[in-house]
Amino acid sequence: MPDQLRIAVPNKGQLAEPASAMLREAGYRQRKDSRDLVLIDPENGTEFFFLRPRDIAVYVGEGILQAGITGRDMLLDSGAPVEEVLPLGFGGSTFRFAAPGGGAMTLADLDGKRVATSLAGLLRGYLAEHGVDARVMQLDGAVESSVQLGVADAVADVVSTGTTLRQAGLETFGEPILESEAVVIRQRDTAETAELEPLLRRLRGVLVARDYVMMDYDMRAERLDDAVALTPGMEGPTVSPLHREGWVAVRAMVPRSAAQRIMDDLWAIGARAILVTDIYACRL
Numbered sequence: 152m153p154d155q156l157r158i159a160v161p162n163k164g165q166l167a168e169p170a171s172a173m174l175r176e177a178g179y180r181q182r183k184d185s186r187d188l189v190l191i192d193p194e195n196g197t198e199f200f201f202l203r204p205r206d207i208a209v210y211v212g213e214g215i216l217q218a219g220i221t222g223r224d225m226l227l228d229s230g231a232p233v234e235e236v237l238p239l240g241f242g243g244s245t246f247r248f249a250a251p252g253g254g255a256m257t258l259a260d261l262d263g264k265r266v267a268t269s270l271a272g273l274l275r276g277y278l279a280e281h282g283v284d285a286r287v288m289q290l291d292g293a294v295e296s297s298v299q300l301g302v303a304d305a306v307a308d309v310v311s312t313g314t315t316l317r318q319a320g321l322e323t324f325g326e327p328i329l330e331s332e333a334v335v336i337r338q339r340d341t342a343e344t345a346e347l348e349p350l351l352r353r354l355r356g357v358l359v360a361r362d363y364v365m366m367d368y369d370m371r372a373e374r375l376d377d378a379v380a381l382t383p384g385m386e387g388p389t390v391s392p393l394h395r396e397g398w399v400a401v402r403a404m405v406p407r408s409a410a411q412r413i414m415d416d417l418w419a420i421g422a423r424a425i426l427v428t429d430i431y432a433c434r435l
């Protein structure tokens with residue numbers, strides 16, 4: 152293990168629970184009490200600091216912590232000298248414009264208007280890039296209420312299911328400003344990258360274990376090529392002899408979301424004893 156790693160993890164909000172769950176799956180200790188601010192994991196040479204997701208880019212950008220987990224939107228909003236190193240597949244959201252009757256509006260309609268947001272840095276950059284001269288009203292949260300309360304004409308806000316917008320009587324318009332998800336970040340232009348590798352390797356392993364399953368089946372040897380086309384695996388499937396003339400056993404990783412369809416297709420070309428099992432952990 153290299154020197155002690157210092158990692159920032161969201162302490163509250165939408166990313167806190169899934170980020171800790173993922174680190175736990177990757178074999179790290181995580182806090183039991185949601186009020187704990189620091190957790191030391193001596194076996195893995197890592198210290199976790201539980202911070203506001205918005206602040207994480209600042210700590211990492213200053214080089215105080217080597218890496219952190221936060222939202223791509225918050226990373227870009229911060230303007231801190233950090234970069235994204237690994238998308239984590241949770242905390243997915245879209246940053247979008249919305250207004251009452253937004254269905255009939257375009258970006259250009261925002262000229263001269265007030266737009267409320269909690270991601271002012273991100274919004275200002277986007278408006279400038281598109282030559283729209285709007286007044287950005289920075290709020291901390293519950294941005295959807297700002298139009299009804301008369302502080303803004305439109306909002307630029309985080310949308311997941313769209314329920315909050317609908318309840319506030321707002322409709323999205325224009326192109327999405329940003330697709331976001333939770334990401335691992337590190338300081339930009341840093342020479343120190345090797346020390347993060349064990350963490351990144353473990354997290355990549357969790358992502359694969361979540362997204363893939365192991366598929367085993369028996370197949371007549373003469374149809375093997377057709378079967379391999381359906382289950383190409385990573386490097387190629389493992390094929391072993393079966394104690395039955397003319398048959399082989401095949402083992403390959405397949406995308407979890409496609410497992411049932413692949414089983415149907417394998418069955419149709421004569422595969423039998425098709426088994427699917429979870430992957431507990433992996434390093435590829």
Ligand SMILES: Nc1ncnc2c1ncn2[C@@H]1O[C@H](COP(=O)(O)OP(=O)(O)OP(=O)(O)O)[C@@H](O)[C@H]1O
Pocket residue numbers: 163164165166204205221222223224225242243244292309310311312331332333
């Ligand atoms: N409803 C949601 N579903 C999925 N991801 C979300 C949702 N709301 C926010 N996010 C994402 O989670 C990250 C952190 O947002 P979060 O709402 O937890 O922080 P916050 O708004 O600063 O704090 P809080 O809401 O606790 O006041 C952002 O990257 C954001 O895109």
Ligand SMILES: O=P(O)(O)OC[C@H]1O[C@H](OP(=O)(O)OP(=O)(O)O)[C@H](O)[C@@H]1O
Pocket residue numbers: 164165291292293294295308309310311312313314315316
């Ligand atoms: O599209 P939906 O599924 O409705 O989710 C989007 C909402 O979730 C977040 O709110 P949060 O609970 O973080 O409160 P906040 O506005 O105070 O940040 C986000 O800011 C939106 O308001």
Ligand SMILES: [Mg+2]
Pocket residue numbers: 164292
């Ligand atoms: Mg929020």
